[in-house]
Amino acid sequence: MSKLFPDAKSALKGVLQNDILIAAGGFGLCGIPERLLDAIRDNGATGLTFASNNAGIDNEGIGKLLRTRQVKKMISSYVGENKEFERQFLAGELEVEFCPQGTLAERMRAGGAGIPGFYTKTGVGTQVAEGKEHKEFVDADGVKSTYIMEHGIFADLAIVKAWKADETGNLIFRKTARNFNQPAATCGKVCIVEVEEVVPAGALNPDEIHLPGVFVNRMIVGAPYDKQIEFRTTRERETA
Numbered sequence: 375m376s377k378l379f380p381d382a383k384s385a386l387k388g389v390l391q392n393d394i395l396i397a398a399g400g401f402g403l404c405g406i407p408e409r410l411l412d413a414i415r416d417n418g419a420t421g422l423t424f425a426s427n428n429a430g431i432d433n434e435g436i437g438k439l440l441r442t443r444q445v446k447k448m449i450s451s452y453v454g455e456n457k458e459f460e461r462q463f464l465a466g467e468l469e470v471e472f473c474p475q476g477t478l479a480e481r482m483r484a485g486g487a488g489i490p491g492f493y494t495k496t497g498v499g500t501q502v503a504e505g506k507e508h509k510e511f512v513d514a515d516g517v518k519s520t521y522i523m524e525h526g527i528f529a530d531l532a533i534v535k536a537w538k539a540d541e542t543g544n545l546i547f548r549k550t551a552r553n554f555n556q557p558a559a560t561c562g563k564v565c566i567v568e569v570e571e572v573v574p575a576g577a578l579n580p581d582e583i584h585l586p587g588v589f590v591n592r593m594i595v596g597a598p599y600d601k602q603i604e605f606r607t608t609r610e611r612e613t614a
Contacts, residue, residue, distance in 0.1 A: 377543050377593050378572060382413035385566050385592045389531055390414060393421035393446075397482055397527060397558040398436065399534035401427050402455075405551025406435045409568045409596040410533040415439055423447040425527050425561075427478065427554050431455045434602055440468070449527070451475040474502060477524055479557050484526035486560025486589075493521035532562025535596070536585070539569040540578050543587030552584060560589050568596035 379385040396414075400406030414422075415438050422445050429448055430437035439445050440458045447469040453459050462468035473481065474496045484492055493511065497503050498520050507523040534555040537548035545567060547555050559565045567590050 376541075377587075377590060378541070379592055379594050382409040382568065382594050382596070383416070385594050386410065386413055386417065389564050389566070389592075390417055390419050391530075392419050393423075394419075394530035395423045395425065395527075397485075397529035397532040397561050398424055398426040399532075399551075399553070399555030399558040400435065401550065401553040403430065403434055403602040405535045405547065405553060405555055406430065407533040407535045407566075407568050407596075408435075408599065409594060410566060411435060411438060414533075415442055415444065418442075418444070420444050421446045423449065425449040425478070425482065425529060425558070427475065428452045429456050429459045432457055443467075447471065449473055449478070451478050472502065473524075477502075479554060481524055481527045482554070482557035482561045484561075485528045486557060487526075489526050491523050491525050493523050495519060495521055498522055527561050529558075529562040530564070532558050532560075532565040534559045534565065534567050536567050536569045538571045538573060538578070539567065539590075539593055540573050540587070541575045543567070543590030543593060544578055544583045545569070545585040545587070545590065546578065546582055547584050556585055559585055564591050565589055566592045566594070568594050570597040570599065571595070 424436055424445055426436060428450055437456050449471045451473055463470050477494055477496050503522045508520055510518050510520055513519050536545040538546045572595055
């Protein structure tokens with residue numbers, strides 16, 4: 375059965391529903407599944423929870439879905455570049471679960487590996503640790519330390535962006551776009567990927583594949599893309 379769908383709308387058909395948990399790849403505006411996010415916005419599904427490193431910026435990435443009030447909760451590491459996010463959070467209109475960046479990546483990876491929980495030092499003694507189980511372990515240096523338990527993320531749907539795929543769904547991520555896309559892809563019951571290029575099966579070097587096709591259920595080709603820049607910093611041209 376072909377995994378390739380003609381567009382994002384058809385790829386989401388039968389999968390996207392109200393009140394589901396979606397794991398989304400990308401970091402800032404790098405490696406985000408733009409076409410799939412647009413299709414989710416156009417679908418109008420509401421009550422969504424997103425597990426994502428950040429919520430994009432105003433009117434880009436998940437920020438588009440914040441504008442349309444389709445997001446109920448964010449599980450995120452960094453959200454400082456989105457004014458609408460800030461407004462909704464301070465107004466009590468958006469539920470937010472802050473999670474350290476490495477912990478968030480590990481929660482996705484753990485979910486993909488079928489691991490319901492794990493212990494980490496990160497966040498001990500901070501608000502991150504409130505309400506979580508604490509336990510002492512002897513670390514590699516022989517010192518007894520306190521750890522907190524974090525839960526793996528088991529998402530209803532994973533949406534990610536890859537650079538190249540073959541027809542069976544084997545994926546290659548481009549440079550830093552590998553970041554959260556790889557763990558996010560593994561932790562969803564259904565994984566939908568948008569790619570820039572699809573090549574015939576066997577065309578990819580097996581040693582260069584970042585994610586095996588067994589994790590991928592559906593694909594679309596989203597190219598061409600316009601590279602979005604969060605901050606454009608320039609300097610004045612020096613006088614000759």
